[in-house]
Amino acid sequence: MTELLTISGLSISARLADCDLRLLDDVDLAVRRGQIVGVVGESGSGKTTLARSVVGLLEKNVRVDGGSISLAGEQVVAPGVDLTAGVRGGQVGMVFQDASRSLNPLMKVRAHLAEVLHRHVPGIDKDEVRRRSVEVLEQMRITDTARVLDSYPHQLSGGLRQRVAIGLAVVTRPSLVIADECTTALDVTTQTKVVELFRTLVDELGIGLLFVTHDLMLASDLCDEIAVMSSGRVVEQGTALHVLESPEQDYTRRLLAAIPAWN
Amino acid sequence: MKATTLRRIGARVATLLASLLIALTMAFALGRLSGDPTATILGPMALPEQREALRHQLGLDQPLLVQYFDYLKGVFTGDLGDSLQFYQSNTTMILDRLPFTLQLVAAGMSLAILIGIPLGVLAATREGTWWDRGASTLALLGQSVPVFWLGMMLVVLFAVKLGWLPAGQSGSLKHLILPAVTMALYPMAHIARLTRASMSDALREPFIDSARARGISTTRVVWRHGFKNAMMPILTIIVLQTGVLMSGAVAIEYVYSWPGLGQLALQSIQFRDFPLVQAIVVFAAVIFVLLNLVVDLLHSVVDPRVR
Numbered sequence: 001m002t003e004l005l006t007i008s009g010l011s012i013s014a015r016l017a018d019c020d021l022r023l024l025d026d027v028d029l030a031v032r033r034g035q036i037v038g039v040v041g042e043s044g045s046g047k048t049t050l051a052r053s054v055v056g057l058l059e060k061n062v063r064v065d066g067g068s069i070s071l072a073g074e075q076v077v078a079p080g081v082d083l084t085a086g087v088r089g090g091q092v093g094m095v096f097q098d099a100s101r102s103l104n105p106l107m108k109v110r111a112h113l114a115e116v117l118h119r120h121v122p123g124i125d126k127d128e129v130r131r132r133s134v135e136v137l138e139q140m141r142i143t144d145t146a147r148v149l150d151s152y153p154h155q156l157s158g159g160l161r162q163r164v165a166i167g168l169a170v171v172t173r174p175s176l177v178i179a180d181e182c183t184t185a186l187d188v189t190t191q192t193k194v195v196e197l198f199r200t201l202v203d204e205l206g207i208g209l210l211f212v213t214h215d216l217m218l219a220s221d222l223c224d225e226i227a228v229m230s231s232g233r234v235v236e237q238g239t240a241l242h243v244l245e246s247p248e249q250d251y252t253r254r255l256l257a258a259i260p261a262w263n
Numbered sequence: 264m265k266a267t268t269l270r271r272i273g274a275r276v277a278t279l280l281a282s283l284l285i286a287l288t289m290a291f292a293l294g295r296l297s298g299d300p301t302a303t304i305l306g307p308m309a310l311p312e313q314r315e316a317l318r319h320q321l322g323l324d325q326p327l328l329v330q331y332f333d334y335l336k337g338v339f340t341g342d343l344g345d346s347l348q349f350y351q352s353n354t355t356m357i358l359d360r361l362p363f364t365l366q367l368v369a370a371g372m373s374l375a376i377l378i379g380i381p382l383g384v385l386a387a388t389r390e391g392t393w394w395d396r397g398a399s400t401l402a403l404l405g406q407s408v409p410v411f412w413l414g415m416m417l418v419v420l421f422a423v424k425l426g427w428l429p430a431g432q433s434g435s436l437k438h439l440i441l442p443a444v445t446m447a448l449y450p451m452a453h454i455a456r457l458t459r460a461s462m463s464d465a466l467r468e469p470f471i472d473s474a475r476a477r478g479i480s481t482t483r484v485v486w487r488h489g490f491k492n493a494m495m496p497i498l499t500i501i502v503l504q505t506g507v508l509m510s511g512a513v514a515i516e517y518v519y520s521w522p523g524l525g526q527l528a529l530q531s532i533q534f535r536d537f538p539l540v541q542a543i544v545v546f547a548a549v550i551f552v553l554l555n556l557v558v559d560l561l562h563s564v565v566d567p568r569v570r
Binding site: 055057085088089090093094096097098101102103104105106115116119120152154165168169 | 469472491492
């Protein structure tokens with residue numbers, strides 16, 4: 001399989017008033033088509049910075065010190081290089097943590113979808129916008145598409161909103177989707193459904209998925225490979241089974257030990 | 264429209280009518296507290312009989328409660344009494360002056376909006392830069408300069424020294440420029456500061472990042488996603504400021520001899536023309552109540568969550 005996303009030796013730091021703070025330190029990561037790669041770590045481990053660096057959504061005081069990010073073989077991020085504007089929303093779709101806040105409260109679902117389609121599909125007409133909007137919602141396993149299209153975000157349930165947010169990320173048929181803690185705000189049942197949805201989407205559309213979460217168990221359920229991050233470094237990387245069954249790093253063992261046991 | 268929307272608007276109208284009634288009552292009470300107007304009208308040499316006759320003619324010999332209900336009846340039928348100094352219907356005089364004030368307020372507010380909003384957006388999108396500091400200083404200055412002083416300085420510069428524009432009175436577009444600029448300064452500064460604050464909050468919302476992540480252009484992210492969400496407090500202040508200017512442009516109209524409502528108010532106070540003062544206060548109260556209703560309706564047009 002071809003490499004879709006290649007992150008190699010990526011180092012990123014934030015310039016603060018009195019010092020530089022290393023956010024990512026020599027991170028290597030790859031995602032292939034049809035593959036789900038989980039990035040797991042506690043708050044502040046750098047996993048969100050990693051996710052956002054791929055689409056160029058870093059704060060103004062953050063800069064790339066070394067390494068690079070390539071998409072399908074083309075370099076998009078390197079020190080002094082930022083070509084992310086060209087891939088944002090087109091080649092790369094992103095799903096954020098809390099869909100109740102990541103959708104514009106004053107825009108209907110229909111308008112959200114139309115906006116992103118008009119931006120990325122040159123010359124698309126009204127009928128095609130409508131057709132693809134309905135199609136993507138159906139892909140999201142939404143049955144009453146007409147009602148959802150005509151709803152404002154606040155009129156939808158949390159699970160439905162997150163499905164719409166995922167739909168918005170994939171409606172432009174990207175090759176890579178990045179999900180940043182996108183199940184955290186959902187209850188466990190809805191979470192399971194969203195995770196299942198991701199699995200089918202990856203299998204059906206052949207996209208690559210970078211799934212960022214703090215939930216190691218959830219990641220091991222969903223992901224083919226897992227990278228465990230701590231203090232801006234990838235401390236352990238391998239197949240989900242390998243990371244879970246025979247962790248080589250003390251940090252991973254402690255993460256696993258932190259999961260409450262049932263018996 | 265949904266039933267809940269109608270009920271919400273109904274409740275608002277009821278509250279506004281209640282505040283209108285309170286304002287009307289206060290206007291009435293203030294008119295009675297300012298002393299016996301017959302002394303001012305007839306002068307110190309008037310005989311007690313003459314004053315008594317005038318008191319009867321003005322209805323001031325009636326019990327207070329009767330006067331109050333007569334007054335309320337008048338207000339709701341559009342009759343605001345007659346002026347003591349002009350011997351004319353107050354309603355007619357207010358309506359005669361209204362176009363001048365409206366012209367001035369429309370020009371001043373348009374200027375304030377056209378400069379204030381872009382200035383605030385500029386400051387918010389370039390937070391922490393010199394653009395931001397420059398815009399904020401300008402706004403602070405605009406809010407601290409007294410209008411009467413600014414008005415006189417503009418007259419000295421543009422009318423007296425340079426002779427480009429007339430110093431006062433109304434008539435042509437040229438006459439409108441100086442008073443409109445003077446009037447625009449304070450609301451412009453207010454709008455700019457509020458826009459900056461509201462915009463910089465809106466631009467920190469997660470949906471801004473997610474719109475950017477979808478590749479939406481910066482202009483569209485700023486205006487369609489940011490500004491539209493920041494707009495409500497700005498709209499509110501624009502509408503309410505319009506109310507303030509309509510009833511309170513006294514200093515500006517005085518400096519420029521602009522024949523609007525502000526001048527009329529000043530004349531009525533100087534002459535202790537209490538029916539006219541009262542009529543202007545009532546008019547202003549009605550304007551405010553109506554504008555508040557406009558704000559409410561706008562709110563539900565802009566934001567689907569309050570519909």
